[in-house]
Amino acid sequence: MYSDKIKEILAQHGKLSLDVNTLTDTSNLYDAGLTSLATVNVMLAIEDTFDVEFADSMLNRKTFQSIDALVEALEELTAS
Amino acid sequence: MCENHDALSQAYLNYRAELIEAGLLIPSGVDGVYGRGGLFEDIIQRFEALVTQAGAPFKPEVMRFPPIVSRQTYLKTDHIENMPDLMGSVHSFCGNEREQRKMVEKAHAGEGEWVEALSATDVMLVPAACYPLYPAATGRLSKEGRLVDLKTFVFRHEPSVDPARMQSFRQREYVRLGNPQQALSHRNEWLERAEKIHRSLGLDVQVVAANDPFFGRAGKMMKASQLEQELKFEIVVPICSEEKPTAITSCNYHLDHFGLAFDITTAEGEPAHTACIGFGLERIALALFKTHGLNPQAWPASVKKELEL
Numbered sequence: 001m002y003s004d005k006i007k008e009i010l011a012q013h014g015k016l017s018l019d020v021n022t023l024t025d026t027s028n029l030y031d032a033g034l035t036s037l038a039t040v041n042v043m044l045a046i047e048d049t050f051d052v053e054f055a056d057s058m059l060n061r062k063t064f065q066s067i068d069a070l071v072e073a074l075e076e077l078t079a080s
Numbered sequence: 081m082c083e084n085h086d087a088l089s090q091a092y093l094n095y096r097a098e099l100i101e102a103g104l105l106i107p108s109g110v111d112g113v114y115g116r117g118g119l120f121e122d123i124i125q126r127f128e129a130l131v132t133q134a135g136a137p138f139k140p141e142v143m144r145f146p147p148i149v150s151r152q153t154y155l156k157t158d159h160i161e162n163m164p165d166l167m168g169s170v171h172s173f174c175g176n177e178r179e180q181r182k183m184v185e186k187a188h189a190g191e192g193e194w195v196e197a198l199s200a201t202d203v204m205l206v207p208a209a210c211y212p213l214y215p216a217a218t219g220r221l222s223k224e225g226r227l228v229d230l231k232t233f234v235f236r237h238e239p240s241v242d243p244a245r246m247q248s249f250r251q252r253e254y255v256r257l258g259n260p261q262q263a264l265s266h267r268n269e270w271l272e273r274a275e276k277i278h279r280s281l282g283l284d285v286q287v288v289a290a291n292d293p294f295f296g297r298a299g300k301m302m303k304a305s306q307l308e309q310e311l312k313f314e315i316v317v318p319i320c321s322e323e324k325p326t327a328i329t330s331c332n333y334h335l336d337h338f339g340l341a342f343d344i345t346t347a348e349g350e351p352a353h354t355a356c357i358g359f360g361l362e363r364i365a366l367a368l369f370k371t372h373g374l375n376p377q378a379w380p381a382s383v384k385k386e387l388e389l
Contacts, residue, residue: 037158059300059304
């Protein structure tokens, strides 16, 4: 369920160079054109949508590298 | 921790007092804002001659911009997103005579609110010497790309007692605009060249991966990203502290950030990549005075020879 919502956020804030619907859950988002500044906008949109706050230790490129990685981070945040 | 912090503050204050006493810096009453004495300027000019000499074989285009930049250009750089706390905005009075009289009354009465009568102008203080270049470079580059030599006073709102953390200081830059390979080579080659120049002046420098002082939580993400991608390197040297050396020169690879923002393309029509080396002129002079003493005539012979002192 997180995955669909994340795709919507990526479509709106990711400024990707390709259609979000062509991404698999493991596609590398940086290869798809995600810039550092767009990553920040995706981060803020995810925080607003799911009412969470990324831990400082999660604020790195790895957390945002794929939809799977983002789902994993969200599961960790909502479990605690 | 507190003790260390106090010791460091004291080291800053001591060095600043020595520089002022020697007439190298002239205080203004505001932390981080100083006049420069003749000897200080002389060392900067001699250092710059070395930078000019090192760049000469590559035939850079020389451009000089004033220390202000249009608000429109400023907004395109993303500085407002990344470092809002460091910005400087230029305001002026645009009211009528009655409003002016009120403003003067308030100002003379020592009321800080007189500034409320001011309005924003079309310009901002420039935060980096290369910003004014990008709108002037909009368009398609040749296959060779471009190399530009820049220098101006930049502004950073970060008042500090550390004499090396000035609010207004000069950056001398070489900026490369081209394809990714050209930009990256520029960054890497100049990092090496600059390290040699600094070492030839007896500065015990180190090259370290670095990040810009991005603002807030979003800034944490930007910092991590910049470090992981190795986009920024600084040449650091101890000035007031061995543990906390000061960055005197920085080499940055901007990827296609400015190419996209200012519609600068390669000969093939791809967004241009850019990179820069920026020498922090005042910090370099401060490092030299700290390392070798306040009297350049007593500096090591090899350093005097390099600087033609």
